[in-house]
Amino acid sequence: MLWWLLLAFGALLAIAAGTALWAFHSLEGNIRTDHAATRELDAHAAERPHAGTGKARNVLVIGEDFGSGTGNARSDTVLLLHLSGDGERAEAVNVPRDIVVDIPGCRTPDGTTSEPQHAQFNWAFQFGGAACTIRTFEQLAGVRVDHHVVVGFEGFADIVDAVGGVEVELAQDEHDPNVGHDLSAGRHLLDGEQALAYVRARVYVGDGSDLNRLLRQQEFLGRVYEKVTTQGTLANPAKLYPVLAAVTSSITADPGLDSLDALSALVADLRAVPDRGVTFHTVPTVPHPERPNRLTLDQQLADELFADLLADRPLPERA
16 A cells, blocks of 8 residues: 555655645654664664665555554554665555564564564554564564655545545445445545545454455555546645645655655656566465464465575565
């Protein structure tokens, strides 16, 4: 999902440099810098994979969701954006939240250290924020994360409201009380709150799987992208600024990506990739043999994918 978010609104970030100076500084100030993650990663530098020697870059994009009423921040969506060293490929690799993995001991928000444990991947963010998620992924994949961006889901709702809502059409009634999703069959113009429930819905929608929800999220963000790019938002400052404000307010980034200039440069690199070089992948998994509704790595295929990322080789399409 968040790959689409960056793709859809990256053009807007790039345009920000051409807005009035006051607007630029206002938007720049919305982006938060994740100094805590930087300090924690530096403290564990010796255990991290070595940085690549080429020009390839790995950006971990984390969708932050406050637990549907629990008050605990978890990474609802995580993907690795791999930009090849030659600029010809941008590969978005989704990391399913329900993979059961080894999570290291991480510094918690109250300053203590959590116990290492074998748990589902998205718990790492709850234990220790972006740094814990990055360390867990690097331990799992052996691939170093160069930069990270956290995108808050509450900001996502503001984005939908800023574009005037997004239309969906349902073949049948959908209800998921876990996230407040309740829509009848037919066509609906969703506001931000309704859209947030729509993309969070899982247990009572479709087959109830996380992968099914990811497909819904990607489809919905495609609709947002289409609305932004076809209804004059880019050329209308009055429409553009609220969208930019919502986007920038939802972003927390490491010190290398915490400015409009840095994010715009990243997006420019993404947009320069030929269409054929933009591909989408998911870390290969199989059902967990002991934990219902959880996943474990399809070890051979996952090892091949991680090795290709590490060597900056094109990732093969898989059925």
